[in-house]
Amino acid sequence: GQSLEQPSEVTAVEGAIVQINCTYQTSGFYGLSWYQQHDGGAPTFLSYNALDGLEETGRFSSFLSRSDSYGYLLLQELQMKDSASYFCAVRDRGGNQGGKLIFGQGTELSVKP
Amino acid sequence: IAGITQAPTSQILAAGRRMTLRCTQDMRHNAMYWYRQDLGLGLRLIHYSNTAGTTGKGEVPDGYSVSRANTDDFPLTLASAVPSQTSVYFCASSDNHQGRAFFGQGTRLTVV
Numbered sequence: 705g706q707s708l709e710q711p712s713e714v715t716a717v718e719g720a721i722v723q724i725n726c727t728y729q730t731s732g733f734y735g736l737s738w739y740q741q742h743d744g745g746a747p748t749f750l751s752y753n754a755l756d757g758l759e760e761t762g763r764f765s766s767f768l769s770r771s772d773s774y775g776y777l778l779l780q781e782l783q784m785k786d787s788a789s790y791f792c793a794v795r796d797r798g799g800n801q802g803g804k805l806i807f808g809q810g811t812e813l814s815v816k817p
Numbered sequence: 818i819a820g821i822t823q824a825p826t827s828q829i830l831a832a833g834r835r836m837t838l839r840c841t842q843d844m845r846h847n848a849m850y851w852y853r854q855d856l857g858l859g860l861r862l863i864h865y866s867n868t869a870g871t872t873g874k875g876e877v878p879d880g881y882s883v884s885r886a887n888t889d890d891f892p893l894t895l896a897s898a899v900p901s902q903t904s905v906y907f908c909a910s911s912d913n914h915q916g917r918a919f920f921g922q923g924t925r926l927t928v929v
Binding site: 746 | 850857858859860862865866867876
């Protein structure tokens, strides 16, 4: 099966940089993706790593190391509106149970003034 | 506007009743998913479908069934609702080999 581990909570101040880690166990997957969810809303896509390395999208960057079964989401120049829950996810590559998109339990980020 | 639509947005349901949550997407995505979200438990996969005509069980499939008669629609049925199925349900879709999934706005279901 698959499992993903994330810290449950992270707190940072406005303007700072924060890193949210994700470690996973899976037999094979297409890549690691990240989603943001504000209270009462639907998850929205942030970033995707199909290959090892860093992907940058504005203030958000994501990193994947398949050899370490590890990835992270980096948020720079934090703003109050970044307070939300952040989820990592992997999509199973194949086999008779292939195709599942599995999420971690989420990290609640609180940005303080 | 392209996207994924769920209905209803909220529902109060008597225990023992049958209920179908609807999900429709117009992006021609092959893969579709149903999740439930409960406080502190993140998004848990109920059922999924890689393509029309096929479905698979997720992490918490018991008490739920799905069908995928065509590419666009992926309804989730609770045959006999129980209070433990009170949750927020999200439908999502993606292209099979892409990492980006699109989510519906969610259905808040309360079983009493």
